[in-house]
Amino acid sequence: MALRHAVLAALLDEELSGYQLAKAFDLGVANFWHAQSQQVYAELAKLEKEGLVAGREVVQEARPNKRVFRVTDEGLAELDRFAATAAKPSFIRDDLLVKVQAADHLDTGELVDRLTERADFAEAKAAQFEALLGGMRGDRSEGEFLRYGERIGPYLTCRRGRDFERANRDWCREVIAVLRARSAA
Numbered sequence: 485m486a487l488r489h490a491v492l493a494a495l496l497d498e499e500l501s502g503y504q505l506a507k508a509f510d511l512g513v514a515n516f517w518h519a520q521s522q523q524v525y526a527e528l529a530k531l532e533k534e535g536l537v538a539g540r541e542v543v544q545e546a547r548p549n550k551r552v553f554r555v556t557d558e559g560l561a562e563l564d565r566f567a568a569t570a571a572k573p574s575f576i577r578d579d580l581l582v583k584v585q586a587a588d589h590l591d592t593g594e595l596v597d598r599l600t601e602r603a604d605f606a607e608a609k610a611a612q613f614e615a616l617l618g619g620m621r622g623d624r625s626e627g628e629f630l631r632y633g634e635r636i637g638p639y640l641t642c643r644r645g646r647d648f649e650r651a652n653r654d655w656c657r658e659v660i661a662v663l664r665a666r667s668a669a
Contacts, residue, residue: 487527488536489566490517492559495537497635499552502528516641528553536562584659592667596660603656606649613646 494500494508505528506521519527531537536559539551555563580602587595620639621629630636 487517487519487523488531489563490519491524491527491531492536492555492563493637495553495555495559496563497638499540499554501542501550501552503550505553516644531559534558587663592663596663599656599660599663603653603660606653606656610646610649610653613642613649616642617646 490509491505494505500508502521502525506524509517509519509521509524528537528539532539532553536556537553538556539553542550542552544550580598583590583595583598617626617639620642621633624633629639633639
């Protein structure tokens, strides 16, 4: 997947400025595609040049004018082409796993500290995703939203992010327990 497809997918619901799009990436899209703000802005410029998004200027009174972007018919066709291709499996690339791999030769206390930090981060991130999910769902149950909600794609990807972070948290806690038990023995 290229950044272009993630940007196109993020623009499906509404027109967004580059700033708003970068924030959307930080909040929701980052759980499956990470990009720096500069990368998002550069990709928007490329997509506009290729006719996959259209930008327009919005005049603001108390602030500088801004450009907002929307997906064009050509952009939707590009997403259709992308959706028709086989999805490549993802691969884990995580420095914490390298540290755990070397656990038998490292200071257990330091490793437990790193795992605790990661577990805390994952817990906080899962809570953010849970709040986003609640906002999308409103007063509907999850089953009702999944059955009748207007757009479930962002909800499902956000749910995957939440579940991913919960799994990270649980794994870190399990590894901490194993390391502590081995140190105590």
